[in-house]
Amino acid sequence: MKTTSDVRTLTRKPLPDNSKLNNFFIDSLQDIYYAEDHLVDALEKLAEKATTESLKAAFEEHRAVTKGQINRLEQVFDSIGEQPQKKTCHAIEGIIKEAKAIIKETDADTITRDAALIMAAQKAEHYEIATYGTLVPLARVLGHQKAAMLLAETLQEEKAADASLTDIAESFVNEMAGEEAEDE
Ligand SMILES: [Fe+2]
Ligand SMILES: [Fe+2]
Numbered sequence: 001m002k003t004t005s006d007v008r009t010l011t012r013k014p015l016p017d018n019s020k021l022n023n024f025f026i027d028s029l030q031d032i033y034y035a036e037d038h039l040v041d042a043l044e045k046l047a048e049k050a051t052t053e054s055l056k057a058a059f060e061e062h063r064a065v066t067k068g069q070i071n072r073l074e075q076v077f078d079s080i081g082e083q084p085q086k087k088t089c090h091a092i093e094g095i096i097k098e099a100k101a102i103i104k105e106t107d108a109d110t111i112t113r114d115a116a117l118i119m120a121a122q123k124a125e126h127y128e129i130a131t132y133g134t135l136v137p138l139a140r141v142l143g144h145q146k147a148a149m150l151l152a153e154t155l156q157e158e159k160a161a162d163a164s165l166t167d168i169a170e171s172f173v174n175e176m177a178g179e180e181a182e183d184e
Contacts, residue, residue, distance in 0.1 A: 021138070022142055024138075025135070025139065026080070027087065028135060028138075029073065029076060029082075029135070030085050030086055030087035031089045031131070032089070032128070032131050032132070032135070033073050033077075033084060033085070033086050034086035034087055034088060034092070035089040035127070035128070036128075037086060038092055038093070039066050040063060040070070042096045042124070043059050043060075043062055043063035043066060044063060045099075045103070046099065046117055046120070047060045049103050049113065049117065050113070050114055051109050051110060051111060051114045052111070054168055055114050055117065055118065055168055058161075058164055058165060058168060059117075059121070062121075069154045069157065072150050072153065072154055073154075075150055076150050076151060079144065079146040079147045080144050091127055092124065095120070095123050095124050095127060096124075098120060098123070099117070102116045102117065102119075102120050103117075114168075115169065118165050118168060118169045122165050122166070125158055125165065126162065128158045129155065129162065132152075132154050132155035136148055136155055
């Protein structure tokens with residue numbers, strides 16, 4: 001079984017750039033680069049369709065943060081001597097497709113719409129947290145210290161976005177949704 005000390009040993013001895021692990025790291029960067037790019041448009045749509053001002057503001061704020069993350073990913077590629085490239089991320093396409101379906105299935109100007117949008121957005125955040133959560137230690141193991149630092153910054157932003165959505169849901173969204181009766 002691998003222990004933390006094994007990982008530290010690997011950190012001291014970077015693997016060659018053409019290693020399978022490094023190729024996997026680059027591939028995963030291309031995947032999340034594609035995902036972030038698509039989330040910029042998706043977040044605009046979510047903000048437009050949200051009912052409450054606080055949720056609209058949260059989506060707009062995270063959209064601005066996401067643009068910064070795209071920029072940061074370009075710095076990550078640069079730090080390892082790679083050109084930024086996108087690779088289709090089927091997972092985020094599915095999550096965005098589901099968000100669009102949720103918009104169709106819920107009534108405009110209702111709190112139920114906001115509760116549903118929060119769930120859709122948190123699925124995207126959790127996908128991002130899972131991806132960056134693995135990319136950070138991978139970058140360290142591969143000896144890409146600058147990339148690890150940059151990716152860790154983004155990981156913190158995704159966690160903060162997820163927590164703020166939970167706060168909005170807990171403060172009023174779920175509670176008020178219970179008061180909206182289902183149409184007979
Ligand atoms: Fe992101
Ligand atoms: Fe995000």
